[in-house]
Amino acid sequence: MKKALFILTTVAFLLSTLTFSVLSANKAPQKGEALPTINLPIPKNADERNYLGLSGSGSFKIPQIKTKVVIIEIFSMYCPYCQKDAPGVNELYRLIESNPDIKNKIKLIGIGAGNSSYEVEIFKKEYRVPFPLFSDKDFVIHKTIGEVRTPYFMVVKINDDGSHQIVHTQLGEYPGAQPFLELVLNVSGLK
Amino acid sequence: MEKRKFVLCIFIFTILSFFISASMAFALSNVYKGNIYQTGPLKPTDSTLKVKVGDPAPDFTLPAISGEKISLKQYRGKKNVVLSFVPAAWTPVCSDQWPGYNIVKDLFSQHDAILLGITVDNIPTLFAWTNQMGQLWFPVLSDFWPHGAVAKKYGVLRSDGVSERALFVIDKKGIIRYIDVHDINKRPPLEDLIGALEKLNK
Numbered sequence: 001m002k003k004a005l006f007i008l009t010t011v012a013f014l015l016s017t018l019t020f021s022v023l024s025a026n027k028a029p030q031k032g033e034a035l036p037t038i039n040l041p042i043p044k045n046a047d048e049r050n051y052l053g054l055s056g057s058g059s060f061k062i063p064q065i066k067t068k069v070v071i072i073e074i075f076s077m078y079c080p081y082c083q084k085d086a087p088g089v090n091e092l093y094r095l096i097e098s099n100p101d102i103k104n105k106i107k108l109i110g111i112g113a114g115n116s117s118y119e120v121e122i123f124k125k126e127y128r129v130p131f132p133l134f135s136d137k138d139f140v141i142h143k144t145i146g147e148v149r150t151p152y153f154m155v156v157k158i159n160d161d162g163s164h165q166i167v168h169t170q171l172g173e174y175p176g177a178q179p180f181l182e183l184v185l186n187v188s189g190l191k
Numbered sequence: 192m193e194k195r196k197f198v199l200c201i202f203i204f205t206i207l208s209f210f211i212s213a214s215m216a217f218a219l220s221n222v223y224k225g226n227i228y229q230t231g232p233l234k235p236t237d238s239t240l241k242v243k244v245g246d247p248a249p250d251f252t253l254p255a256i257s258g259e260k261i262s263l264k265q266y267r268g269k270k271n272v273v274l275s276f277v278p279a280a281w282t283p284v285c286s287d288q289w290p291g292y293n294i295v296k297d298l299f300s301q302h303d304a305i306l307l308g309i310t311v312d313n314i315p316t317l318f319a320w321t322n323q324m325g326q327l328w329f330p331v332l333s334d335f336w337p338h339g340a341v342a343k344k345y346g347v348l349r350s351d352g353v354s355e356r357a358l359f360v361i362d363k364k365g366i367i368r369y370i371d372v373h374d375i376n377k378r379p380p381l382e383d384l385i386g387a388l389e390k391l392n393k
Contacts, residue, residue: 078291078378079220080325118382119291126294137380149221172221 028146029166035156036144038062040111040134048132052107062156063164067107069188074145074152075133076113077123081172082151086127091177093131105190109134113142113150153180157188222323223286230282235374238355241346244370248272248361251341253309253332256318261307261330263361271304271391272361273384276342278353278375280312280320288356288378289331290324295381299329302388303363307332311339311354347372360387 029035039059043049053066062070073089075082089108096106110133112120117135124133136142145152148171155168168187174180185191219227242249252262266272277288289308292299299306306329310317313335321331334341334354342354349355358379360369369387373379 076220076287076291077294077381078287080222080290080293080323081220083290083294083325114287114378116380116382118385119380122291122295122298122381149219151221 026144026146028148028152029154029169031166031169033166034164035062035154035166038111038141038144040109043132045132052109052132062109063158063162065107065109065158066104068105068158069107069167069184069190070156070158071106071108071184072154072156073108073110074113074142074148074150074154075110075123076150077115077119077126079150081174082123083127085151085174086123086129088174088176088180090127090130092180095177095181102185102190106184106188107131111136111141114139155184155187220287220290222290223281226281226323227286228281233375235376236355236372237349237351237375238347238372240370240372241344242359242367242370244367246367247365248274248359248367249341249344250365251344253334253341254314255330255332256314256321257330259330261332263307264365266305266363267365268363271302271363271388273299273304273306273388274345274357274359274361275306275308276345276347276354276357276359277308277310278349278356279310280316286320286323289321289327289329291378291381292329293324293327295385296328298385299388302385302391304360304388304391305329309334309341309354311335311342311348311352349375358384358387360384360391362391 039061042054042057042060043052049055054060054064062072093108096102096108108131110129110131112123112133113136115123115135116137120133120135123129151172151174153170154166156164157167158164168183248263250263252260255261263272275289275292292306308329308331311334314333317331317333321327339348339352339354342348345359347355347357356373356375356379358369358371359367362368368391371379371383
């Protein structure tokens with residue numbers, strides 16, 4: 001009897017510790033750190049695959065994108081600021097793609113926190129988003145990056161040896177395409 | 192024996208709290224800054240429906256933020272109606288639900304449907320809250336007084352006085368064609384609602 005009580009109490013204690021650690025483990029990624037492991041599906045769309053320099057099917061990790069800098073926007077189709085900023089973020093894509101000096105050095109992706117593929121497509125269609133967007137329907141990625149509010153921007157520098165680090169993070173406050181591009185060029189050392 | 196029961200309760204509570212906490216996920220827009228009250232995980236549903244699919248939708252008249260009064264019956268024979276009950280202003284999930292509907296007016300129009308957003312909050316609260324969402328194309332109605340009377344009529348008033356996170360699709364004949372009393376902690380996927388609208392004309 002006493003033994004059973006002891007086992008139950010121990011299990012309950014261990015589970016509460018686990019609960020606490022699971023819930024408090026993930027904080028927002030910090031500048032200088034590496035990204036947590038984020039697996040994304042290789043896009044079925046050939047243009048998007050080419051844009052990211054990927055081939056085949058299955059999944060990929062963000063540092064595998066063939067570029068020097070990746071700008072990640074964590075967004076939601078349900079987020080008014082993400083909606084408002086969408087045209088400006090599209091403009092950022094166009095500024096990069098129209099400049100031969102940086103065209104292949106900076107890539108842009110979006111991850112829809114809590115958005116199903118259907119919802120991501122709605123956002124893509126509504127705002128004519130020209131860069132790849134990914135669904136994070138069950139908040140799996142959102143949890144690994146500390147359940148940040150949206151829109152949340154991360155700038156990741158990919159080094160020649162394949163290593164990478166976050167060089168900038170930003171919650172909202174999107175300043176417009178040109179100032180943001182300047183910021184990205186500065187923090188990533190591309191300028 | 193009593194001690195054993197007590198320990199067993201702690202054990203079960205711990206396991207439940209883990210799963211409830213783990214399922215409590217939402218992406219909060221930065222538009223609301225620090226003004227969202229964190230409710231914590233809530234009992235998924237806490238009411239008993241008083242209507243079912245195939246029933247005539249109970250009529251109601253409620254004040255809208257715009258100042259007009261809106262009755263369900265004014266759409267009879269003209270529009271399909273989606274009722275979106277959300278629990279309360281300035282709470283998680285709710286704050287990130289209607290802004291999504293706000294960018295898909297065309298999908299509602301394609302199915303000849305109007306959306307009516309309803310909460311049990313009073314008009315000034317709804318005014319301040321929905322102002323953060325931008326200009327909404329659909330009416331937002333206050334079921335504040337008599338408190339939650341419409342939610343109660345449909346059987347979606349929770350025991351603490353807020354409504355469920357519930358969707359009702361009502362056709363032009365005034366018949367309920369779809370009901371989703373959703374887990375209050377989660378946002379209903381848009382495709383489920385649009386799927387229900389697509390079935391209206393089949």
